[in-house]
Amino acid sequence: xxTAQSSQSALRVTPELASEHGLxxxxxxxxxxxxxxxxxxxxxxxxxxxxxxxxxxxSSKFWLRQLPTAGERVIQGPGENAGVVDLGDGDAAxxxxxxxxxxxxxxxxxxxxxGVGGIMRDVFTMGARPVANLNxxxxxxxxxxxxxxxxxxxxxxxxxxxxxxxxxxxxxxxNFDAGYNNxxxxxxxxxxxxxxxxxxxxxxxxxxxxxxxxxxxxxRDGIHGATMASAEFSGDADEKRPTVQVGDPFTEKxxxxxxxxxxxxxxxxxxxxxxxxxxxxxxVEMADKGGVGIxxxxxxxxxxxxxxxxxEMMLSESQERMVMVLKxxxxxxxxxxxxxxxxxxAVVGRTTDTGRLVVRHKGQVExxxxxxVLANSAPEYKRAWKLADPPAVIPxxxxxxxxxxxxxxxxxxxxxxxxxxxxxxxxxxHMVMADTVQRPGGDAAVVRVHGTSKxxxxxxxxxxxxxxxxxxxxxxxxxxEVWRNLTATGxxxxxxxxxxxxxxxxxxxxxxxxxxxxxxxxEACRAFDFPVVSGNVSLYNETDGKAIPPxxxxxxxxxxxxxxxxxxxxxxxxGETLLLLGSERGHLGQSLYMREILDQARGAPPxxxxxxxxxxxxxxxxxxxxxxxxxxHDVSDGGLLVALAEMAIASGIGVAMAAYGGPLPLHAVLFxxxxxxxxxxxxxxxDEIISRAMAAGIPARTIGHTGGDELRLSDEVFWPIQQLxxxxxxxLPDYMKSI
Amino acid sequence: xxxxxxVFPGSNCDRDVxxxxxxASGAAPNMVWHGASEVPDSDLIVLPGGFSYGDYLRSGAMAxxxxxxxxxxxKAGDGVAVLGICxxxxxxxxxxxxxxxLMRNASLKFVxxxxxxxxxxxxxxxxxxxxxxxxxxxxxxxxxxNYFADPETLDExxxxxxxxxxxxxxxxxxxxxxNPNGSQSNIAGVYDKSGRVLGLMPHPERLADAALGGTDxxxxxxxxxxxxx
Numbered sequence: 001x002x003t004a005q006s007s008q009s010a011l012r013v014t015p016e017l018a019s020e021h022g023l024x025x026x027x028x029x030x031x032x033x034x035x036x037x038x039x040x041x042x043x044x045x046x047x048x049x050x051x052x053x054x055x056x057x058x059s060s061k062f063w064l065r066q067l068p069t070a071g072e073r074v075i076q077g078p079g080e081n082a083g084v085v086d087l088g089d090g091d092a093a094x095x096x097x098x099x100x101x102x103x104x105x106x107x108x109x110x111x112x113x114x115g116v117g118g119i120m121r122d123v124f125t126m127g128a129r130p131v132a133n134l135n136x137x138x139x140x141x142x143x144x145x146x147x148x149x150x151x152x153x154x155x156x157x158x159x160x161x162x163x164x165x166x167x168x169x170x171x172x173x174x175n176f177d178a179g180y181n182n183x184x185x186x187x188x189x190x191x192x193x194x195x196x197x198x199x200x201x202x203x204x205x206x207x208x209x210x211x212x213x214x215x216x217x218x219x220r221d222g223i224h225g226a227t228m229a230s231a232e233f234s235g236d237a238d239e240k241r242p243t244v245q246v247g248d249p250f251t252e253k254x255x256x257x258x259x260x261x262x263x264x265x266x267x268x269x270x271x272x273x274x275x276x277x278x279x280x281x282x283x284v285e286m287a288d289k290g291g292v293g294i295x296x297x298x299x300x301x302x303x304x305x306x307x308x309x310x311x312e313m314m315l316s317e318s319q320e321r322m323v324m325v326l327k328x329x330x331x332x333x334x335x336x337x338x339x340x341x342x343x344x345x346a347v348v349g350r351t352t353d354t355g356r357l358v359v360r361h362k363g364q365v366e367x368x369x370x371x372x373v374l375a376n377s378a379p380e381y382k383r384a385w386k387l388a389d390p391p392a393v394i395p396x397x398x399x400x401x402x403x404x405x406x407x408x409x410x411x412x413x414x415x416x417x418x419x420x421x422x423x424x425x426x427x428x429x430h431m432v433m434a435d436t437v438q439r440p441g442g443d444a445a446v447v448r449v450h451g452t453s454k455x456x457x458x459x460x461x462x463x464x465x466x467x468x469x470x471x472x473x474x475x476x477x478x479x480x481e482v483w484r485n486l487t488a489t490g491x492x493x494x495x496x497x498x499x500x501x502x503x504x505x506x507x508x509x510x511x512x513x514x515x516x517x518x519x520x521x522x523e524a525c526r527a528f529d530f531p532v533v534s535g536n537v538s539l540y541n542e543t544d545g546k547a548i549p550p551x552x553x554x555x556x557x558x559x560x561x562x563x564x565x566x567x568x569x570x571x572x573x574x575g576e577t578l579l580l581l582g583s584e585r586g587h588l589g590q591s592l593y594m595r596e597i598l599d600q601a602r603g604a605p606p607x608x609x610x611x612x613x614x615x616x617x618x619x620x621x622x623x624x625x626x627x628x629x630x631x632x633h634d635v636s637d638g639g640l641l642v643a644l645a646e647m648a649i650a651s652g653i654g655v656a657m658a659a660y661g662g663p664l665p666l667h668a669v670l671f672x673x674x675x676x677x678x679x680x681x682x683x684x685x686x687d688e689i690i691s692r693a694m695a696a697g698i699p700a701r702t703i704g705h706t707g708g709d710e711l712r713l714s715d716e717v718f719w720p721i722q723q724l725x726x727x728x729x730x731x732l733p734d735y736m737k738s739i
Numbered sequence: 740x741x742x743x744x745x746v747f748p749g750s751n752c753d754r755d756v757x758x759x760x761x762x763a764s765g766a767a768p769n770m771v772w773h774g775a776s777e778v779p780d781s782d783l784i785v786l787p788g789g790f791s792y793g794d795y796l797r798s799g800a801m802a803x804x805x806x807x808x809x810x811x812x813x814k815a816g817d818g819v820a821v822l823g824i825c826x827x828x829x830x831x832x833x834x835x836x837x838x839x840x841l842m843r844n845a846s847l848k849f850v851x852x853x854x855x856x857x858x859x860x861x862x863x864x865x866x867x868x869x870x871x872x873x874x875x876x877x878x879x880x881x882x883x884x885n886y887f888a889d890p891e892t893l894d895e896x897x898x899x900x901x902x903x904x905x906x907x908x909x910x911x912x913x914x915x916x917x918n919p920n921g922s923q924s925n926i927a928g929v930y931d932k933s934g935r936v937l938g939l940m941p942h943p944e945r946l947a948d949a950a951l952g953g954t955d956x957x958x959x960x961x962x963x964x965x966x967x968x
Contacts, residue, residue, distance in 0.1 A: 156848070156849075159849050160849075163790075163849055163851075163880070163882075164749070164751075164790040164793065164794075165751070166751020166752070166789060166790075248793070249790070249793070250748075250749050250790060250792065250793025250794075250795065251793075253748075253749055253751065253790070254748055254749075341748065342748060425851075426850055426851055426852050427848050427849045427850070427851070428849075428851060429849070429851045429880040430851055431851060431878050431880060431942070431945050431951075432751055432752060432755070432788075432880065432945075433754070433755060434752075434754075434755035434758060434759075434944060434945050434948070434951060435951075436951065437950055437951060437952075439952075448950065563950060
């Protein structure tokens with residue numbers, strides 16, 4: 001074995017230095033065993049990032065295997081840059097969601113911006129043109145001193161990046177909860193479109209092939225970003241600002257165009273973006289997947305700063321960079337394309353048959369390690385976990401009614417949780433590319449598959465308060481909610497990506513939340529034939545020992561075969577009949593009613609009956625497909641009355657509700673968050689659809705009729721739509737104005 | 740109508756406007772790279788929206804000095820119609836083909852939403868398919884759309900009828916409440932002296948297809964087709 005010598009040999013690697021790199025004593029001993037010698041400083045840096053939680057999934061891998069990942073439409077499941085799903089006619093959707101939590105808390109604009117940039121690179125690396133961005137954002141309590149600043153910065157960062165690149169940001173979710181006061185979550189999702197015969201993978205198959213570096217120059221930014229993202233904060237978050245990368249969306253736009261132009265030909269064998277752990281992670285992954293070695297000559301890497309060491313070069317997380325392995329002789333053609341787009345292009349190495357990663361810098365061998373060891377020897381932990389018994393279900397009769405129904409709805413609609421997110425999405429260009437057929441504000445966003453009449457629906461959801469109360473049910477519900485939102489547009493849900501945000505996995509109760517959520521998700525995915533094709537795990541979201549609420553954000557996509565049969569939540573005309581499909585149980589435990597009106601968080605979350613959920617959803621999708629309904633909205637946060645109000649607000653058309661004659665308390669009917677329910681509006685055929693629903697085993701009840709300009713519960717209780725709209729729109733702008 | 744769309748590095752509405760042009764005219768426009776020295780023989784040159792050169796210096800400032808713009812300025816002088824949308828409008832002001840500047844929005848935030856526009860005149864090649872006083876709905880999506888010109892320029896624009904569109908409400912009323920970005924006199928678009936160069940911040944190409952929620956923007960392209968065919 002050739003022994004690598006560090007040019008910084010003065011700096012001997014010691015157990016203390018290893019510890020500063022985030023390796024435990026056992027992990028460092030493991031490293032010494034593998035190498036049979038002390039690592040060089042650069043090697044230590046490389047192993048520390050490859051073995052970081054962020055890159056190695058060492059705490060989560062064991063459990064992730066429980067998730068179903070196969071399906072008839074799955075072209076590529078987890079393990080590549082993004083998942084790939086067949087849309088028919090040679091079209092494929094490529095998508096993934098990823099966290100950028102730690103950097104966004106430290107530097108919200110750049111943290112969020114580079115999160116968007118990174119996830120888009122994961123998608124176009126595979127040959128897809130990004131066509132839709134979504135995000136799932138969690139901030140601290142509105143009253144927390146940092147919240148406004150973080151909201152302003154994150155939203156501006158997401159917009160600043162996506163708008164410039166020219167990919168519409170079409171959907172997402174925003175929550176406020178004190179549980180995120182010191183650990184916000186910024187989860188970015190990107191969906192791209194490719195042709196099924198033009199999907200690109202990371203594998204660098206073949207030896208003596210040129211390894212090419214393209215994109216931005218390498219600087220000292222983001223060194224050890226992955227390691228930072230794998231540790232909890234302890235009041236010193238601000239000191240970590242230098243580990244946050246800086247984004248350049250203009251270069252990203254050029255990189256997309258240049259890569260797609262090169263991909264139109266057949267020059268590329270393997271391609272990988274440089275994300276976490278930069279050149280290290282990307283070259284190791286490519287070599288490992290191709291079963292080859294890689295030699296890199298670091299002196300040839302385009303550098304933005306002088307006198308960078310091999311350590312810095314290998315660990316830099318400078319943005320907007322890619323590594324490619326090209327067919328021999330294709331360098332000139334590739335170089336011409338990248339030069340046309342004004343991007344750096346350099347042959348920095350070649351693939352070898354040695355199976356080793358060898359890095360040379362100024363004539364010295366700085367790294368010489370077997371690729372297989374680097375890629376596959378990360379420790380895997382089956383950490384201790386403890387899942388608390390779920391709380392008891394609170395019967396509806398035991399939850400007090402509001403003092404005033406009128407005030408209760410107004411409080412809910414004007415709350416930080418349910419208010420309009422317009423202030424956010426108007427800062428995102430959600431129409432660029434001119435294919436956004438369903439804009440933000442509905443159940444799911446829909447973009448047209450360019451040049452066709454097919455639609456791609458996308459949604460991102462999770463209800464952390466449910467996950468906190470009962471991780472299993474919460475995990476199930478997150479998947480069901482996405483599936484339902486896609487269904488409500490008429491889309492056939494195809495697959496999901498996940499972004500699993502939790503606290504410190506070394507604590508058994510946090511690990512228990514993780515295990516519970518995974519089990520619930522897996523069960524729901526199986527019930528819906530809704531596999532997980534990509535994802536990301538973000539652990540150590542905690543500060544001074546206080547973890548975030550368990551937040552397994554789910555991003556799903558669905559296919560609308562013909563956009564003529566697409567549903568939206570807005571009511572379309574007066575004189576229509578509104579039906580509620582699905583069981584009414586008046587479940588108020590963990591509801592927003594309980595949280596916002598009673599200031600409580602008690603009991604079990606609403607259970608998800610997966611069979612009933614599927615039955616009801618399939619029925620609704622069928623109705624949309626045959627053109628029997630004019631508007632559809634799923635009933636979720638806030639319950640039936642909030643869902644009705646949202647349909648009315650979206651259209652300006654009022655609703656006169658039918659009297660409720662059932663056995664449940666009225667406030668439980670109106671605010672209960674029973675799962676698996678949809679509101680549908682019919683121009684005609686009420687009796688027929690009710691009997692078809694009954695025949696299919698789906699409860700159906702006439703909720704009311706459209707018309708007028710009020711939401712009318714009774715002669716005594718009613719709300720002018722304009723008033724509801726005003727208070728629904730007011731909270732977020734008012735809050736942000738008070739900076 | 741022979742149309743050309745200039746593509747700067749960072750343009751991102753070039754495809755969108757090409758689709759709208761083709762839908763109106765049946766012919767795909769020529770896509771012309773910024774580094775080219777000449778626009779092929781055309782009746783219409785479009786400068787599309789986006790972030791040319793990242794807009795890192797000042798919106799449109801770098802693009803105004805790209806090689807192709809020398810020929811665009813020359814051809815505009817020869818009477819070739821030029822349409823600048825959003826970033827294209829910013830480029831046109833930076834080249835001096837149109838007066839004024841587009842400053843940062845008064846809100847200091849990027850804003851993307853549908854706005855109502857009042858058509859100020861219909862006797863131009865860009866607006867012949869509208870009627871003066873029509874209220875149309877078209878989206879805006881910009882960070883720097885706050886139109887500013889000095890008082891003399893503004894007077895000249897008003898006196899010579901060179902304001903193309905103004906931000907208004909559903910009824911066509913122009914007021915501070917209907918101004919999305921702080922533009923003087925709610926100006927959303929202006930013509931040059933010849934009436935053959937138009938710059939506007941809103942994106943007509945984004946609502947020129949019923950599937951996207953409206954077709955009010957199509958009038959710009961059909962008007963041009965009628966005038967230039």
